[in-house]
Amino acid sequence: MSDVSLPTYKPKDFATDQDVRWCPGCGDYAVLTAMRKTVANLGVKREDVVFVSGIGCAARFPYYMNTYGAHTLHGRAPAFATGVKLANSALTVFVVSGDGDLLSIGGNHTIHTMRRNIDINIVLLNNKIYGLTKGQYSPTSEVGKITKSTPHGSLDAPMNPIAMAIASGCTYVARSLDVDVKLLTQLLDRGARHRGTSFVEVYQDCNVFNHEAWFYASQKDTRSENTILLEHGKPLVFGKEHENAICRVGDAIEIGSPESDSVLVHDETSIEQAFLLSQLFQPAFPEPLGVFYIDDSQPTYNDMLHEQIDDVKTKHGDVDLQTLVSGSHTWTIR
Amino acid sequence: MTQTSTSQISSVSVRFCGDSGDGMQMVGSQFTDSVATAGNDFATAPDFPSEIRAPKGTIFGVSGFQVQFASTDIHTPGDTVHAMIAMNPAGFKSNIGDVEHGGLVIVNVDEFDKKHLEKCGYAEGYNPLDDEDITTRYKICRVPMSRLTRESLASDEDISVKDIDRCRNMFALGIVCWLYSRDIQPTIERLQHYFGTIKKKPHIADLNVSAIKAGFYFGETAELFPARYEVAPAALPKGEYRRISGNEALVLGLTIASSKADRELFYASYPITPASDVLHGLARLKQYGVRTFQAEDEIAAVMSAIGASFAGDIAVSGTSGPGLALKSEAIGLAVMMELPLIVLNVQRVGPATGMPTKSEQADLLQAMFGRPGESPVIVLAASSPSNCFDMAIEAVRLSTRAMCPVVLLSDGSIANAAEPWCIPDVKQISTIETPKPVAGDANFQPYKRNAETLVRAWATPGIKGLEHRIGGLEKEDGSGNVCYDHENHAKMTSFRSEKIKCLEDVIPELEVEGEGETLVLGWGGTRGTILTAAKQLREDGVQVATAHLHYINPFPKNLGEVLSRYKQVIIPELNAGQLRMLIRNAFLIDAIGISNLSGRSFFVQDLVEKIASVIQGVEA
Numbered sequence: 001m002s003d004v005s006l007p008t009y010k011p012k013d014f015a016t017d018q019d020v021r022w023c024p025g026c027g028d029y030a031v032l033t034a035m036r037k038t039v040a041n042l043g044v045k046r047e048d049v050v051f052v053s054g055i056g057c058a059a060r061f062p063y064y065m066n067t068y069g070a071h072t073l074h075g076r077a078p079a080f081a082t083g084v085k086l087a088n089s090a091l092t093v094f095v096v097s098g099d100g101d102l103l104s105i106g107g108n109h110t111i112h113t114m115r116r117n118i119d120i121n122i123v124l125l126n127n128k129i130y131g132l133t134k135g136q137y138s139p140t141s142e143v144g145k146i147t148k149s150t151p152h153g154s155l156d157a158p159m160n161p162i163a164m165a166i167a168s169g170c171t172y173v174a175r176s177l178d179v180d181v182k183l184l185t186q187l188l189d190r191g192a193r194h195r196g197t198s199f200v201e202v203y204q205d206c207n208v209f210n211h212e213a214w215f216y217a218s219q220k221d222t223r224s225e226n227t228i229l230l231e232h233g234k235p236l237v238f239g240k241e242h243e244n245a246i247c248r249v250g251d252a253i254e255i256g257s258p259e260s261d262s263v264l265v266h267d268e269t270s271i272e273q274a275f276l277l278s279q280l281f282q283p284a285f286p287e288p289l290g291v292f293y294i295d296d297s298q299p300t301y302n303d304m305l306h307e308q309i310d311d312v313k314t315k316h317g318d319v320d321l322q323t324l325v326s327g328s329h330t331w332t333i334r
Numbered sequence: 335m336t337q338t339s340t341s342q343i344s345s346v347s348v349r350f351c352g353d354s355g356d357g358m359q360m361v362g363s364q365f366t367d368s369v370a371t372a373g374n375d376f377a378t379a380p381d382f383p384s385e386i387r388a389p390k391g392t393i394f395g396v397s398g399f400q401v402q403f404a405s406t407d408i409h410t411p412g413d414t415v416h417a418m419i420a421m422n423p424a425g426f427k428s429n430i431g432d433v434e435h436g437g438l439v440i441v442n443v444d445e446f447d448k449k450h451l452e453k454c455g456y457a458e459g460y461n462p463l464d465d466e467d468i469t470t471r472y473k474i475c476r477v478p479m480s481r482l483t484r485e486s487l488a489s490d491e492d493i494s495v496k497d498i499d500r501c502r503n504m505f506a507l508g509i510v511c512w513l514y515s516r517d518i519q520p521t522i523e524r525l526q527h528y529f530g531t532i533k534k535k536p537h538i539a540d541l542n543v544s545a546i547k548a549g550f551y552f553g554e555t556a557e558l559f560p561a562r563y564e565v566a567p568a569a570l571p572k573g574e575y576r577r578i579s580g581n582e583a584l585v586l587g588l589t590i591a592s593s594k595a596d597r598e599l600f601y602a603s604y605p606i607t608p609a610s611d612v613l614h615g616l617a618r619l620k621q622y623g624v625r626t627f628q629a630e631d632e633i634a635a636v637m638s639a640i641g642a643s644f645a646g647d648i649a650v651s652g653t654s655g656p657g658l659a660l661k662s663e664a665i666g667l668a669v670m671m672e673l674p675l676i677v678l679n680v681q682r683v684g685p686a687t688g689m690p691t692k693s694e695q696a697d698l699l700q701a702m703f704g705r706p707g708e709s710p711v712i713v714l715a716a717s718s719p720s721n722c723f724d725m726a727i728e729a730v731r732l733s734t735r736a737m738c739p740v741v742l743l744s745d746g747s748i749a750n751a752a753e754p755w756c757i758p759d760v761k762q763i764s765t766i767e768t769p770k771p772v773a774g775d776a777n778f779q780p781y782k783r784n785a786e787t788l789v790r791a792w793a794t795p796g797i798k799g800l801e802h803r804i805g806g807l808e809k810e811d812g813s814g815n816v817c818y819d820h821e822n823h824a825k826m827t828s829f830r831s832e833k834i835k836c837l838e839d840v841i842p843e844l845e846v847e848g849e850g851e852t853l854v855l856g857w858g859g860t861r862g863t864i865l866t867a868a869k870q871l872r873e874d875g876v877q878v879a880t881a882h883l884h885y886i887n888p889f890p891k892n893l894g895e896v897l898s899r900y901k902q903v904i905i906p907e908l909n910a911g912q913l914r915m916l917i918r919n920a921f922l923i924d925a926i927g928i929s930n931l932s933g934r935s936f937f938v939q940d941l942v943e944k945i946a947s948v949i950q951g952v953e954a
Contacts, residue, residue: 016803018815047798052641055806062803063816068795070644071805072637073667079634083641083649084795086625087600091645091795109637112630305627309620316621321593321760324622325586327576329524330757331371334572 006043011036014046016066022057027178027204031125032064034184035096039067042092042192050093052081054101057132058125058204061096075106078113081120089302092192093120100130103159104139114168116301117196123188124161124201125178129210147209161201163278166271166293171196173274173293177218177227178204183289190291196300217287226282230290232268238286246285248276255285268294340515340562345404347412348510350503351429352421352442353390354383354397357503362399363752364507367524368516369403370577370754373567376403377862378752379411384607384691391445391453396428405566409718409862411751413937417513419506421445421479424454426462430472438559439472440509442502444480475558479505486548487541497538501545508549515564518550571756578755580719580748580859581608584652584678585615587726589622592648594727595734595766600642602627602635603652607690608746609680612652632660636677640664643673644804646794648730652678655697656687658741659704666705667806668739669830672781672790674768675739676729680749683933692933693746695858696909701741702887702916710831712740713887717861719748720755725884727763728841734768735840736833737789745908747935748859768792774799780814788833837888844890850877851901852949855925857883857913860935864906867941876946886916894921904928904948906941 014036022028039049049067053059055074062069068091072080077095085093095102102110102124113120129147130136136149140161144153165173172194176184184202191198203214216226228238228246236246237258245263247256253276256262267273274293281287313319348365350358359380369376381398388395402412417438420426422445433439446463462468463476483505487498504525511518522543529539553559578586592599601624603613617626625647629635636651643649653661658679668675681697683689701713712732716725722744733740771778771791780802781790793800802814810817811825846853848868856864861882868880881896883889897903897917905914906928914927928944930936 045798047796047801050645050795051803062805065803066801068801069803069805070641070671071803071807072640073663073806076633076637076664079629079637080641080644082627082634083600083602083638083643083647084645085641086627086638087598087642087645087647087649088794088796108630109634112634305625309623309625312620313623319621321590321622324589324619325760326574326757327578329367330574330576331373332574333373333567333570333756 006045009040009046011040014039014066016064018063020064021060023208025207026057027127027202027206028058028061028125030178030181031123031184031202031204032061034181034188035065035123037181037185038188038192039065041189044092048091050081050084050091052077052084052093052095054097054106055132056098056101057206058096058098059101075101075104076109077101078106078109078120078122082113082116082118085118085120085302086305089119089306094123094192095120096123096125098131099124099126099128099138099140099161103161103164111164111168114165114170114197114199117169117171117298119195119197119300119302121188121191121198122200124199125204126161126201127204127206127210128158128213129206131206131209135209160278162292163275165199166275166278170199171295171298172198172291174199174291175201175203175289177214177289178202179218180289187291194294194296196296196298216282226286227289228286230266230268230277230288230292232266232291234266236264236266246280253280253285268292271295338557338559338562340564343563343565344406345402345408346416346514346563346565347400347402347414349398349400349415349418349429349432350506351396351398351418351425352503353424354385354388354395355390356397356421357500358397358399358421361503361507362401364521364524365510366401366577366752368511368521369401369565370575371520372516373570374403374405374565375408375568375570375754376401377408377411379747380750382691391422391424391450393424393428393454396425398425398429403565405568407568409865410935410938413939417510419510421502421506423450423456423462427454427456430462430468433472435471437472438475440475440477440506442479442506443476444478473560477509477552477558482548482552483545487544493537493541497541501541504542504545505549505552508546508551509553511546512550512553513559513562515562518546521546570754573756575754575756577752578720578723579750579752580716580722580744581611581680581750582615583720583722583755584612584726584744585619587723588616588648588650588676588730589619589624590760590763591727591730591766593622594763595648595730595768597768598623598625598647600625600627600639600647600649601652602629602638602642602649604629604632604635604657606654606657608682608749609652609654609657609678611749612678612680632657633664636661636664636675640668640671640673640675643668643675644671644794646792648676648734649674650676650678652680654680654682654690655684655700658697658700662705665711665739665741666707666709669705669709669711670806670809671804672737672830674733674737674792676733677739677741679741679743681743681745689933691746693859693935694908694931694933695743695745695860696912697743698857698886698909698912699915701743708827708831710834710887712736712738712834712837713743714740715743715858715884715886716748717858717882717884719751719753721884722748723755723758731766732837732841734766734792735787735789736837737769737792738830738834743858745859771797771800773797778802779812780804781809782812783829787836788829835888838891841885841888841890843892844881844883844896846879846881846896848872848877848879850879852878852904853897853900853902854878854880854904854906854945855883855913855917856880856906857886860906860908863936863938863941866938867936867945870938870942871945876949878945878949883913886913889920897921897923902926902948902952904945906930906936906944908935
């Protein structure tokens with residue numbers, strides 16, 4: 001009999017014997033802290049947790065979590081994690097990787113994992129730059145980004161990870177800041193408990209190649225002006241003194257007074273509203289943090305796969321391998 | 335009614351050809367079942383276009399099915415065709431060149447009208463059936479199959495002409511069954527089962543049955559045919575038989591092997607010709623617990639398989655040459671992670687998209703070396719449709735034993751071809767032991783190796799106390815931690831190749847058939863042709879030995895010794911000399927290659943002549 005009682009974990013129980021090798025001051029440290037807290041409190045056994053990553057600075061993550069882990073290939077973490085989950089659906093599976101990995105080289109796998117609603121948790125550490133290859137622009141870099149590979153400024157528009165996730169059928173879509181460990185832990189925890197693909201975009205600071213890229217959102221003095229916290233059932237109010245609100249006037253989104261009748265109330269179950277909120281960016285609007293969208297009603301691919309197998313097994317009753325090998329039409333040579 | 339005389343013959347090769355909508359694969363398959371039931375040995379070769387429904391009546395819409403059956407042991411569908419059934423001018427035009435002189439050609443003369451003749455490119459006013467060159471060269475039998483089928487199936491019931499016309503193939507089958515003295519009753523029963531019970535269309539079953547009977551009786555009464563033939567049963571070993579194609583055998587082999595390893599089978603694939611039937615076959619085996627996953631692309635397919643292997647499944651990803659190229663980086667990851675993985679490559683003609691429905695053996699070097707870095711994998715090759723079963727089991731056994739990826743090579747010709755297979759007793763197939771870790775081992779190290787096999791343990795998530803992290807970065811010997819140390823890398827590189835070398839002790843030695851100073855060494859799907867050619871050479875008084883490689887990495891332990899016994903080694907292959915390159919490199923011998931780059935297998939006769947001329951050349 002297996003031991004059914006759950007051990008009590010502390011975050012430090014998930015530290016490994018490996019030295020963490022991110023640059024001092026990297027935003028990934030905060031994410032690691034939040035993740036260790038999250039996993040310690042999830043109510044799952046250490047041996048039932050798997051961390052999977054692709055390639056990039058963020059992709060070193062599994063080495064720093066004392067669980068099962070796989071540091072795979074560039075872009076392929078969601079596909080590897082899919083195989084892990086389909087082979088053993090009792091496992092809690094996390095994918096942690098960066099913007100280049102999950103959105104550029106691995107964009108296809110990210111989309112299709114979300115479409116299938118595989119019950120895994122994807123954490124996107126978005127620093128808007130290629131760190132490990134030393135500073136080229138990424139698919140989330142802003143237009144005109146001057147980097148080693150774009151000395152005259154990048155030409156292509158950044159992609160919108162939240163909008164992509166919603167459009168791909170992802171059933172839990174959230175955004176956090178690396179430095180807000182409390183919020184991040186809440187969002188990771190809820191995502192991990194959600195049945196289906198969870199996606200958390202983390203605004204993460206690369207203090208070497210793209211330092212301060214998110215400071216407008218993460219620093220105390222500017223955060224309240226430039227971000228807005230999404231709380232289900234609450235009006236979308238922001239600003240130092242809560243003096244501004246997101247209002248819907250006809251089809252348009254505008255900034256108005258919290259007193260106005262048209263102030264939007266956050267409904268995390270509305271995909272339409274989630275998509276609207278995914279379009280809010282600086283400088284015109286504050287950028288939303290929190291849960292954009294959740295749909296707990298969708299079946300997961302992994303559950304459906306096993307249900308289908310069980311159904312077919314029930315329908316066929318006892319089967320034996322000799323019958324399978326013999327097939328339906330045989331003849332005898334005497 | 336006069337009785338047509340019946341001649342006894344030892345083997346015959348029949349080809350059905352017509353439009354891809356004419357049901358040629360169906361009729362070929364039914365006729366094969368009928369020769370199988372009669373106890374003949376047989377070999378089939380379907381030949382279908384890539385186009386699903388090319389414009390009717392055109393050359394590129396022609397579909398064909400060839401079957402050779404015999405009272406002796408045979409291995410190929412035959413170089414030439416003894417009897418051809420052409421349902422339309424396009425089929426006639428594109429296949430007539432393969433019919434032997436004096437061969438029988440049965441045509442559906444109703445289709446040889448102005449419109450259809452021109453559609454397949456015959457000059458205006460020309461009809462090959464009126465061409466003296468053709469009528470003197472072949473025995474042409476003109477049968478108005480369309481009209482006769484309509485007349486025999488017409489009834490008061492409300493049956494569409496379209497449904498009736500679709501039964502022309504069964505009318506043709508009836509004629510052929512009569513011609514070769516085949517009992518049609520078993521075929522009738524199969525048709526009733528297929529159309530009536532499975533497809534739940536009893537009226538279609540009735541139409542098909544009426545059509546085959548009509549064709550059979552037509553043969554009997556029309557006195558159109560010069561002779562009737564009989565092919566006696568072959569002296570096959572006693573036992574219960576079924577018919578099997580290479581792809582079916584892979585499906586069965588993988589399912590049995592995972593059960594023998596006491597693990598679940600996970601098969602991830604992206605549809606690709608000619609490997610898709612493996613996915614289709616396994617997808618129908620959920621009652622055996624088989625997990626199939628149609629991934630978004632080739633890379634996701636193999637990566638999900640590696641993930642499933644990490645989690646403890648027998649993980650397989652099937653593809654063809656272009657897909658193997660896309661999977662190459664991931665296969666390298668499995669090499670580095672030292673996880674079992676089986677990659678099937680049902681080879682087709684390359685490069686790029688090549689000729690998807692045609693066959694070649696030109697991915698051998700890709701399988702061996704097509705990855706970054708020193709990245710050895712186990713390479714196996716199946717030699718016949720039924721051998722795919724054995725090699726699938728070997729792939730699982732060796733992959734789990736060595737914790738290393740296997741590339742198992744098949745090819746389009748054995749994937750779709752069928753032969754009789756003496757059904758194995760599943761209980762007699764050995765269990766497969768996998769390298770299990772010790773649960774709760776306080777000193778567990780993910781890359782600690784078994785001293786004898788050099789293999790690490792397969793510690794899967796869910797096992798308490800063995801939590802560990804692996805990945806594509808170089809590993810430290812033992813601990814598995816990321817390591818950039820130079821000596822360590824040299825050591826790990828050597829382990830990855832040495833553990834494959836260790837498999838030499840658990841794979842069969844190479845067997846040689848025949849004697850002489852010349853060895854013909856083959857690999858893969860050309861075995862049947864090579865054996866047939868060697869047999870003919872011996873009958874012609876030419877001494878020749880043959881051997882066939884199923885294990886390419888590692889080679890059988892005795893290969894070097896075997897090669898050293900011969901004055902010359904000839905390597906026929908459907909590529910520009912890939913095995914020859916490996917053999918020359920490994921053993922420093924001047925092996926002589928015979929290459930065929932036509933997109934189909936050797937003709938036996940060609941191979942006989944080429945081998946003979948090499949031997950004569952050396953003697954001279």
